[in-house]
Every structure is written in C-alpha cells, then in structure tokens.
Amino acid sequence: MKRVGITTTIPSEIIFAAGFVPVDLNNIFVTDLKRSSYIQDAEVAGFPRTICGWIKGMYSACLDHGIGRVVAVTQGDCSNTHVLMEIFRMRDVETIPFNFPFGRDSEMMARSLKLLMDYFAVDEFQTEKWRVKLNRIRAKLHEIDRMTWEDDKVTGEENHLLLVSSSDFESDPARFESKLDRFIKEAASREPMDHPVRLGQIGIPPIVEGLHSFTESFGARVVYNEVPRQFAMPSGGETLVEQYLLYTYPYDVGPRLDDIAEQIRLRKIDGIVHYVQSFCHRQMEDLIFRERLGVPILTIEGDTPRELDARTKIRIESFIRMILDRKEAVL
C-alpha cells in the first residue's frame, strides 16, 4: 500500500478512495520509541528550539519512516506547517496542500475538496463510498465516547487513544474496526467507574504522557476529549462538504466554544484541563476559554513527549482538590 503522510485530520476518504493509506505523522511520531530523539534530530537539522515539538517530531518521523508524500494542512491548523512543507520539498518529500477555508464557506470547502480529489484522481462517487464506510467506523467511536461519559465504563485515556486514531484509522480501517468491536464488547462488561470529579480536556492532543491516568489517581476522570472527539466527526453531515464544515477544530473558535459548552452541560463536567503546546499560537485561545466557559479551567503546557513533570502534577492535583473542596462546600 502506498502511504501518504498527513499533518492533521484531513478528508481521509479521498486518500482511501485513491487506493492510498493515510499515515498521521503526529501519531507515528508520538508512538515511536524514538520520539524524544526525533525532536533532537530536527533541532540538529536546524529547527529552532522555539518551534512546536509536534512540527519537529513530524519532520523527523516522516523522514525516518520513509514517507515520500504528505498532505499538509496549510489553513486551519498551524502556520508552521507552511514552512514544514517547504523543508519537506527540500528533502524530496512531495507535498500536497489542503485548506480548511477560514470563513467556513461551503463553496470554498467544495473547491478545497475538489482540488484534493483531482490530485488523487478520484471522483465524488468513489469518495462518497468511502465516507459511508468510514462513518460506520466513526459511529463505533461515538459509541465508545458515549460509554465514556454516560456508562462510565471507558477511561479518559482509552477514549483519547481510540478517538485520536480516527485521523488515519491506524492506516487500516478494517483492522481498526475489529479492534473497536472487541473493545466495545470488553468495555461493556465492565463495572461503571465512580470518580467524584469529572473533567474535560480541551485543546490539541497533549504531547505529554500520563495526563489522563494521573487525574484518575486523584479521584477525577476525563470524560471528554474535545479534539479527538472532533477527529471522529461527531456532528455527521449529509455530504463530504457538510461533514468537514461541521468539524469544529480548523475554523474560528465560536463553534468550538458552543460544542465545549454543550458537552460540559451534557457530561456534567466539573472542570476543564486546557492543554496548550509550547510555542503554539493556540495558547492565545486560553484567554477566550477562560472568559467564555463558566467552569474552572486549569491550563497546562507541554513541549516534548515525556511523562508529566512534577510542576504539572502539582497543578493537576491542586486543581482536582479545589474542585472537590468546592463540591463538598456546596453539599
């Protein structure tokens, strides 16, 4: 199978329809045992220290895994990707730009999708067949998400790992679907968990390890992973255009705020952990979330893939304790 690297979630239906396999460069970077040296390798190659770790990790992982073609999202994710594309080209990696139109305009989205379909020489009919197929798998991810917050049978970390994988379906949709089927069956037989504090994690997927499991050791559980859930396209859509316009992550913050607020209410979330990446423009969104969401927010920052550091642990522990004290005061 010919592999195509992707820098974030893109309409993978088009890639699959063309007979290619998408490989999320973020996932192969952060799950590789060499993840720390990937960052160092990129810095040795000349990437500045003050550039996002995900960008450096994607660069090294792409070259190390021998991926010769990458669809890069140049609007709606991260402007660093622009230069990453140029560096990839210097390294003889073919790059294909994809834009999520800033204004959420359906005509512009149709044009973006058409450009990508033309590049991969597929038509709407072929793509639609894959959309139906992938949405069947996404429905299983939605069920796992529901089992997380409603049945209390899935941990925050399991939810995160499975939902975040829907950007590339672990490069093998059939095997991924079987894995989900087995997981749902096993998780359904579990006893519900009972944590007094329910948290939501918003912001990009954390590069640091152990965030979810650490919260559970202090009486809290993450019942909502905002961006991984969005990767699984929870809002559906009747067409490819509609589906990728309902996907909240790459556009303005308004629909994200609405989505987060609704899930806070639905999932009875006591507090939000906002993860921000060092040197990422999205750190500024913290200001918006703090002003607009009416629940306690803890902002934590990570730079490279490693276990949570002592400072971050103290913050999380204090945050959970603060929420517990508040809840006890109300009772």
Added chain:
Amino acid sequence: MNATLGVDAGSRDVKFAMIGPDGVILKHTIDTVQFYIKCRGDNRRVDLKKLEAESGACGYERIVATGYGRNNVEIDNCSVIPEIMAHAKGAVYQTGLADFTLVDLGGQDTKVISVKNGTVDDFVMNDKCAAGSGRYLENIANTLGVSMDRLSECEDDPLVMSNTCAIFGESEVVGLVSDGEPLERILAGANRTVVMRLLPMLGKFRNDTIVTTGGVAKNRAIRAMMARETGARVIAPEAPQLNGAIGCCMS
C-alpha cells in the same frame, strides 16, 4: 500535645513549623540539599530521628507535608497536601483574613491563588521559567554584589529591563553597569521586572487585598510596586517563607 508538624519541602529550603493549641511552637528552615543529605535514611525514607535532630521538632502528634520534595522522600505516618492548599491555609491562619488574593513568590515558582471564604477558589502558576522569580532576584543581587536587603529597598526610578530570561538578565545588568547606569536604578529595575511578570497573573483575580508569601514577600520595594500597580493593599504575614509549612499544620 495535639501539635502538628508541617513540612514544606521546597526547591531551595525545607521549612518546618509546629503548631499546638496555643499557637506556633517551632519555626525552622534547612537548606534542601543538606536536608536530603542529613535526613535521608534507607529506601528513600526520611529518618525521623535525624529530622527531629535537624529541625528541633519533638512532641508532635502528626506530620503533614507539602512541596516538590514530598513525593521524592517518604516520611512515616505523614499525610500529604497539595502546595496550593497549604499556602492558602497558611495565609488564612497567619492573616486572619478569608477573602484575598495570595501571591506566593518562591525560589522558582510564582503562585497566585484566589481565596474566598477561607478556601481556594482558583489559582494560576507561572510557566516553566525562572524569569521574575526569587532565583532571578538572587542572581541579579549576586551579579551586582549587593545584599538582598539592599535590593529590597530599591524602588524609585526603575530602569526598564527585559523580563524574558533569568540567565540573560544577568548579562543585561552587567551591560547596564558598563553603560554607567546608577546601581539603585538597576536594582529597582530588577524589582520592577518581577512585578511586571506578576501583573498578568494578578489581573485574573482582582481583590482589594493581596497577601504576599514566600521569600520575595520580604522585598519591600516589590510590595510597594505591587500596591501601586494594582491599587490593592499588600500584606506580608509575619512568617512569609514558612507559610506553606504553617498551612500544613492547619489541614
């Protein structure tokens, strides 16, 4: 009896406080490295006898610990509370106030805690950088060969200095000295740098009263600048550096 020993294992010092029914019985501070060298027993456990010999603590009923070090070394029969809670409880005990913004300016950390009705309502901590911390001020004082006491008095006409890096801050003051800038203005500039770094965090929790704890709370100029910039009254309790240990006793 019924006394509690509070231990705040910080990045620079380990602080001890012991409080009984009649108030504070003991206050003591040990250098963190010396504490680990002298008190660490087998299997990462603290040798209580050595701890008592070093701190002078005895006759207490329970031990409560907080701070970074609390997870590195285990103390027998010791309960552990998060630093944020310890500092809030300590400040409530020391000031008798229930509603205020607490600013704990330590060696590496800055914590800003909103205290309402005597409990933590919300908090923020500085990002992973020592710029604007106690360590920054120590470096500046050492570089210029002045005492922390003298630094603490420099408030007027501060030079505008960078607040982005504690290490580059040293070379910046060397440059200012070579430019012939008055020492008092450079020192005032260093104090101002700490306050400027603090203001965005303080802006999140506006309150008429700010309580300062930690080593930097002893800096009179910083307290005065903070009061001027925020319009709040700024209070430093009697034992600002032992506040976390005192808070442990109150949990």
